[in-house]
Amino acid sequence: MAPAPTGRFHIGNARTALYDWLLARHHGGTFILRIEDTDRARSSLDHVAEILEAFRWLGLNYDEGPEVGGDCGPYFQSERLHLYRQAASRLLDEGKAYYCYCTPDELDQRRREIQSKGLAPRYNRQCRGLSPADRERLEAEGRPKAIRFAAPDHGAVAWQDLIRGAIEFQCSELDDFVLTKADGFPTYLLACVVDDAAMAISHVVRGEDLISSTPRQILIYRALDLPAPRFAHLPLILGPDRAKLSKRHGPVAVLDYRDQGFLPDAIVNFIALLGWSPGDDRERLSRDELIQSFSLDGIGKSAAVFDIEKLSWMNGIYLRDLPPDQYLSRARPFLESALGQLPAEFDDQYVARALLLEQERARTLAELPQLTEFFFRQPESYDEKGERKWFGREGAADLLAGVRAALDALPAFDEPAIEAAVRGVADQVGVKPGPVIHTTRLAVTGRTKGPGLFELIAVLGKQRVSTRLAQAEQHIRSLRSRTPQP
RNA sequence: GGCCCCGUCGUCUAGCGGCCUAGGAUACGUGGUUCUCAGCCACGAGAUCGCGGGUUCGAAUCCCGCCGGGGCUACCA
Numbered sequence: 001m002a003p004a005p006t007g008r009f010h011i012g013n014a015r016t017a018l019y020d021w022l023l024a025r026h027h028g029g030t031f032i033l034r035i036e037d038t039d040r041a042r043s044s045l046d047h048v049a050e051i052l053e054a055f056r057w058l059g060l061n062y063d064e065g066p067e068v069g070g071d072c073g074p075y076f077q078s079e080r081l082h083l084y085r086q087a088a089s090r091l092l093d094e095g096k097a098y099y100c101y102c103t104p105d106e107l108d109q110r111r112r113e114i115q116s117k118g119l120a121p122r123y124n125r126q127c128r129g130l131s132p133a134d135r136e137r138l139e140a141e142g143r144p145k146a147i148r149f150a151a152p153d154h155g156a157v158a159w160q161d162l163i164r165g166a167i168e169f170q171c172s173e174l175d176d177f178v179l180t181k182a183d184g185f186p187t188y189l190l191a192c193v194v195d196d197a198a199m200a201i202s203h204v205v206r207g208e209d210l211i212s213s214t215p216r217q218i219l220i221y222r223a224l225d226l227p228a229p230r231f232a233h234l235p236l237i238l239g240p241d242r243a244k245l246s247k248r249h250g251p252v253a254v255l256d257y258r259d260q261g262f263l264p265d266a267i268v269n270f271i272a273l274l275g276w277s278p279g280d281d282r283e284r285l286s287r288d289e290l291i292q293s294f295s296l297d298g299i300g301k302s303a304a305v306f307d308i309e310k311l312s313w314m315n316g317i318y319l320r321d322l323p324p325d326q327y328l329s330r331a332r333p334f335l336e337s338a339l340g341q342l343p344a345e346f347d348d349q350y351v352a353r354a355l356l357l358e359q360e361r362a363r364t365l366a367e368l369p370q371l372t373e374f375f376f377r378q379p380e381s382y383d384e385k386g387e388r389k390w391f392g393r394e395g396a397a398d399l400l401a402g403v404r405a406a407l408d409a410l411p412a413f414d415e416p417a418i419e420a421a422v423r424g425v426a427d428q429v430g431v432k433p434g435p436v437i438h439t440t441r442l443a444v445t446g447r448t449k450g451p452g453l454f455e456l457i458a459v460l461g462k463q464r465v466s467t468r469l470a471q472a473e474q475h476i477r478s479l480r481s482r483t484p485q486p
Numbered sequence: 487g488g489c490c491c492c493g494u495c496g497u498c499u500a501g502c503g504g505c506c507u508a509g510g511a512u513a514c515g516u517g518g519u520u521c522u523c524a525g526c527c528a529c530g531a532g533a534u535c536g537c538g539g540g541u542u543c544g545a546a547u548c549c550c551g552c553c554g555g556g557g558c559u560a561c562c563a
Contacts, residue, residue, distance in 0.1 A: 003563090004563045006562070006563070009562095038562090038563085054538090100561085103561095111560085118487050119487075120487075120488045120489080121560095147561095148561090173559095174521090180561085184563080207557090209558065211491065212489075212557075233491080236556075243555095244558075274512095277500070283499090283512090303493095310497070310512045359522060362524090385524095403501060432497080433521065438521065438522065441522070447523090449522050449524080450521060452524065453521060454521085
């Protein structure tokens with residue numbers, strides 16, 4: 001996998017990385033990470049760090065690459081410039097490449113003119129047949145120069161794509177593309193070929209958007225007399241509008257999903273299925289199952305829309321299956337970053353119990369602060385519909401007072417005792433348990449939904465529950481005095 | 487515009503000539519379970535397999551054309 005550190009590490013890149021990883025792991029091959037930092041203007045160290053962090057977070061361990069080293073290093077293209085220079089000068093010597101003195105401005109202007117005539121923009125090979133005298137003159141001017149590949153003008157380039165089958169391009173469609181930029185850095189066309197050959201890469205698995213660069217790379221392999229790897233072009237990942245997924249569709253960086261409370265295992269499982277299928281009805285696959293079932297044959301040809309709804313569903317499954325300690329260590333940071341430093345009265349034990357009660361209800365970790373907020377803050381208001389339904393009832397305040405008295409009187413404040421007490425009140429008053437439970441939940445949490453009442457009360461503890469019940473009673477009474485019943 | 491790729495429920499997909507009156511998942515709807523929600527279980531609705539020709543006893547599956555969508559078209563990758 002060879003990402004460029006020119007932007008956030010995209011979910012599409014993550015899927016490519018995953019497929020690369022799965023392919024290597026399935027066949028017992030070597031998974032190499034190489035950083036393609038040949039764009040000096042746009043590459044940054046921050047982006048490199050983000051790539052490494054994304055790999056770490058997703059659990060895609062590489063056998064060779066930055067920080068781990070290996071026999072094929074270095075793993076930053078900016079540290080391998082001598083190799084590209086060597087290759088370029090060889091092509092130059094053999095007449096398969098030439099210096100181009102055209103400036104970006106000139107190129108740009110010509111391109112515009114051609115396009116305005118509705119023609120295919122292509123380099124006009126102006127510098128290909130430069131006479132020695134012209135060349136000398138341009139050199140004397142001190143013009144910066146790029147190196148271009150002298151592309152053949154007839155014939156065809158074809159390859160057997162591992163996903164799409166035979167693909168063929170006519171050479172007449174290809175122009176004299178740039179191998180080395182004026183700043184001395186290679187374009188990825190050159191760098192990729194040189195490195196893939198040097199690193200003995202067997203499979204190039206990448207997005208469909210790179211299909212059209214493949215014939216050019218094959219031409220370079222040929223010119224350098226190097227064996228070409230096998231190519232597999234993946235279908236693209238689309239946004240809801242069916243255009244290539246990009247930032248305008250919302251967050252697309254892997255680490256954004258981490259920050260939104262998705263689990264790496266869920267992301268891995270989900271993106272594995274975006275374009276690939278094990279061939280049967282399984283949807284939930286562990287990493288080991290993924291490795292075992294993975295095959296290029298299972299990859300489809302058509303683009304897939306990234307459906308965040310389905311991701312959320314899957315994340316919920318993984319969240320519920322997390323063992324308590326793992327769940328807690330992942331959940332806590334989300335709680336703290338949203339609710340701030342928790343007061344000392346909420347010890348680890350309390351936080352853990354609160355969090356555990358919402359584990360089965362959350363779809364992402366980021367929902368947890370909102371879901372558990374009432375454990376840490378007294379309700380300031382009550383759910384509007386619930387208020388009308390439960391607090392508006394005749395005798396609601398007295399009912400709560402009864403519950404409060406019963407709970408206050410409990411010697412042991414555990415779940416069975418609480419349940420018995422609450423149901424006892426219902427018996428006494430002669431109503432069904434339902435209304436008592438709902439009214440009490442609303443009074444204690446301010447909400448109409450949430451964990452089971454008895455377990456939630458047990459976590460909150462006698463003191464808090466008592467206070468909240470009293471507060472609700474007062475609220476109801478003040479409501480009634482302001483809006484007298486007819 | 488040119489070149490290239492793609493086209494099965496809204497979405498992700500199974501399907502590689504008969505097992506398909508097209509299966510699963512999600513989302514949606516209904517019912518059940520329960521103190522609510524979530525979950526779980528059951529059921530339902532949802533695809534004339536983009537369209538039109540062919541090949542074949544038989545096509546979602548093979549071939550051709552059309553239409554539609556997407557990608558590329560940089561001294562970015």
